[in-house]
Amino acid sequence: MTKARTNASASPAVGRNMVINGAMNVAQRATSVTGLGAASGYFTLDRWYIAEGDASAGRFTMSQTADGPNGISANCLKLDCTTADTSIAAGEALILRQRFEGQNVQRIGKGVAGAKQITVSFYVKANAAFTFGVELFDEDNARQITKLFATTTDWVRHELTFAADEDDGSSPFVDDNANSFILAFWLHGGATFTGGTLNTATFANNTNANRAAGIGSFFSSTDNNFFITGVQMEVGPVATEFEQEDISTTLAKCERYFEKTYNQGVNPATETPLGADSTGGVTGNNSTGEIGSRFSFRTTKRAAPTVVIYDLAGNTPKVTRGLYGTGTSANQTGAASSQSQNSVFINSASGDNASEFYVHFTADAEL
């Protein structure tokens, strides 16, 4: 006879953390990028997006850094201010955020009767004491809530519980693959976002001025840096211990949103044959005309992805055409098209006499 478990609550469920790559272990695009601050985008650590507001003079370096809190993660995300901005225009903002598909946050039950509380926990430190904000933003219903936290020069775990939000009782997250929910760390903001009263007790319909009132500025000095890791978002009023995850699981989760042919640790556009795909070919079956093939992704994408192709030398959008017994030619015409969630067609319309081509690519289906 099977004995029922009696200690289920002592061992929190696997998969309770809705944040992907919260331990900052996967950085497929790059491990460090300098001169950021002029535009929004995904630059280094997978799933972590830098959102910029109106033009700011502030600039920074974003990197994956091997300086995590012992026993939590060897890695953290670091932002290092390289150009200060002490004249803050109203529309400026610097936000580190992660977006969630609606189908991945149904467990919250938000917007209907029985909605659950949400607890966000994370480890953070900085060069000095700052006050920054954590915002939860319901993209489907334009509702938000923000709580403030303070940094010190040592790693500190913050545990913040946000009120359940039944809204009008009939506004659930849309159960699909689109963006429904955002976890955002506010690090800098102008009066457009800080000029009101912080909305911190309960979710409310969005008023921009109430999103980040009371935060300090990461751009106040080039002395400033900000470190974060061990980010977790779970349902309920309790911050459970940070959920450890093996690297293969984290990488597979990240690849739903971005994958590359290059080895991990090798940035896209690097000159290397390692990992490149090939059409394959037959000796004697060569042409200066079109060669093409459909290439499968390792992981099914959230949606049809944007594809960037590279030849073996790192040129884009190019392929390397190869002829058995003769050699290869880089910088040859190439194009990608007809993506599905599982594959992409890549062709080389013409070029040097060849029996096949080699190509690297990235596939981006981020939110």
Add this chain to the structure above:
Amino acid sequence: MENNMNIASAQYVSDMDGNNSGVQATIDGQTMSVPLDPANRHYAEILRQVEAGTITIADAD
């Protein structure tokens, strides 16, 4: 604040049957193959900027 992509060019790509199968676009200085999927953030932004009148998508060659 959510999307400020700099889209310098956009042109449809056609398949062997002559049907549009994607958009080749230069976004933030990089040439990308963008699928015709509204759930793709790059295509959604292209459509938004077309609607706003700031870009057009050229016909396929």
